[in-house]
Amino acid sequence: MRRLLQLAMLSLVALLFFAPAAWSQGQEVTVRMEDNFFDQANITVKPGTTVTWVQSGNNPHTTTSYDGLWDSGMIEGGSGGTFSYTFEEPGRYDYFCIPHESLGMIGSVTVSDATATASPTATATGTATAAASPTATALADTGGPPVSSLLIALVATLSLAVYGVIALTLLRRHSTS
Numbered sequence: 001m002r003r004l005l006q007l008a009m010l011s012l013v014a015l016l017f018f019a020p021a022a023w024s025q026g027q028e029v030t031v032r033m034e035d036n037f038f039d040q041a042n043i044t045v046k047p048g049t050t051v052t053w054v055q056s057g058n059n060p061h062t063t064t065s066y067d068g069l070w071d072s073g074m075i076e077g078g079s080g081g082t083f084s085y086t087f088e089e090p091g092r093y094d095y096f097c098i099p100h101e102s103l104g105m106i107g108s109v110t111v112s113d114a115t116a117t118a119s120p121t122a123t124a125t126g127t128a129t130a131a132a133s134p135t136a137t138a139l140a141d142t143g144g145p146p147v148s149s150l151l152i153a154l155v156a157t158l159s160l161a162v163y164g165v166i167a168l169t170l171l172r173r174h175s176t177s
């Protein structure tokens with residue numbers, strides 16, 4: 001009975017060890033700077049997410065916050081240059097490309113804590129019909145890692161428990177024979 005208790009404690013320790021690492025992981029999202037638009041232009045991310053803009057076009061582009069929060073400066077065309085910004089506070093952050101704002105090269109990052117309600121709010125705030133599908137992809141991307149990490153933690157805990165049971169059974173057999 002004491003062995004089972006120790007086993008349960010061990011599993012709990014394993015879960016406590018793995019789970020926070022999976023949950024606290026900062027997520028990363030990439031937005032491409034094309035000629036002349038952002039792909040994806042409207043994304044929804046969780047607080048603590050780092051968004052990296054990658055120069056994927058031949059024209060020079062910038063990612064510039066309308067609120068003055070960030071400004072990449074001109075990133076040369078064909079350079080593959082990048083610019084990153086980490087979003088901590090929930091809210092909506094609009095940005096544009098300095099040379100191509102008039103051509104509609106604008107985008108937004110919505111930072112939202114909610115996972116279940118994120119989809120309806122994102123659709124409600126988006127005015128263009130085309131915004132619906134990129135937002136859905138972004139949600140799928142950001143939703144993936146924590147679930148899989150949690151699964152790994154669960155599998156690790158389960159395998160540890162199974163290993164313990166096998167060891168216990170072997171020990172019992174040894175003592176009875």
Ligand SMILES: [Cu+2]
Nearest residue numbers: 061097100105
């Ligand atoms: Cu541009």
